[in-house]
Amino acid sequence: MDFYHIQYLNCVQVQTLHFLKEQGVNIEFLYSQSFESSDQIYHDAIINKESKYDFSNNIRMCDLELLNVNRNRETFNTFLDARDYIHSMLWKRKTLFIQVDEFYLPYSNQFEKFHTNHSNILLDYSIENEQYSYQIKDNVGLHFGEYSYSDQVLMMAFDNTTCLKHVTDYTIHLQDAVEDLKLEFRKKTRDYFKSFNDNGLLYKKFLELLNNGTDQEIANELEQYGNAFGLISGSRSAFNSFLYIVYKDDNIDFESLAECFKTAYVLMVSLYRAIYTKQIQREQFHHHCMKIMDSELRFLNNSKNSLLM
Incomplete structure (x- = not known):
């Protein structure tokens, strides 16, 4: 990319293709019909x-199956509904993809200005003094950075998206x-x-x-x-x-x-x-x-x- x-x-x-490329997937095959x-x-x-x-x-993400990449997706109503599932998947060292509202992300240019749906990559979580925090990865253009969110920030960002509240991960079998x-x-x-x-x-x-x-x-x-x-x-x-x-x-x-x-x-x-x-x-x-x-x-x-x- x-x-x-x-x-x-x-x-x-x-974010998905960046992750899959890092895992060795030939994502270029997905561009077979990209001459719009x-x-x-x-x-x-x-x-x-x-x-x-x-x-x-x-870009036909369904073609990932031909590359032996399977998408696993669960849908939730709120972050509290999703939290146990997120924790269990992160405990298994899965990389997760969620939708968030940038209005609530302190590092975003949209912070407290505009409500826009965006994607985040969830890498890990920790707990200290009974407070959860999350390590996430996000990009501005090609530049990816890692950030830490409190439980409250991620809850607000997750709950206020106007799209379906998916939690997605990928199972990869390189061929x-x-x-x-x-x-x-x-x-x-x-x-x-x-x-x-x-x-x-x-x-x-x-x-x-x-x-x-x-x-x-x-x-x-x-x-x-x-x-x-x-x-x-x-x-x-x-x-x-x-x-x-x-x-x-x-x-x-x-x-x-x-x-x-x-x-x-x-x-x-x-x-x-x-x-x-x-x-x-x-x-x-x-x-x-x-x-x-x-x-x-x-x-x-x-x-x-x-x-x-």
Whole structure:
């Protein structure tokens, strides 16, 4: 996983895949269908104004079963209901994943400001003077840190999420049959691209906005388009990681694909920066968008025969 992927994955996926990668799981197989349609990204990020965390990406966590990774999940109403189970699993040295409300996490930028659902990794617990404390792991981007929570903090964070209150762990049996996996996931990729449809709507609409919109109209859309091009960058980068595992010896235009996701990242950063500088760099934005379109089309044209084999 690299910093491009962070723009594409939600927090649960980031933390889960980080953990599984540490355990030796070939998580790159899960990216077999991550080359998202820009039309879908336009619909979700621009029309519906969804954040990247709400985007329903093509990472199929159910495919973990093919990698001999089994997800175990229990659902509870409150932290008090879950606490004995959490303690028993941590006592067995299991790593647990829970949902929390960042409003209650002292180290979070959202602390006592905004209520947002987030994921945490539970590593261990201890008791002193009849008070429980918990060791957790969390990330800001690619940077993971460990923190300690009191029982009360974790209870408030757990109980106030607006999503289902799951406690999740994974059982991993590493396998050696990598070549068989490659065949299985090549089939998934082939089937995906047989029905893949992308008219470049995101790029066309962004160029139309740059050509015809006022500075204020562009400014109003900077955050949404920043999110959208972050998704483009992350999804193409994730797909690139998959291709290197499965298609490295095929006729794949890796150079054009890398140019695509790297330029999309540059454009994302430029758009976010413009929110604060109030400077609308039309020519620069236009140049980057055209470069993304050209490199993406070149990649697809040069690689489609291999992807459909």
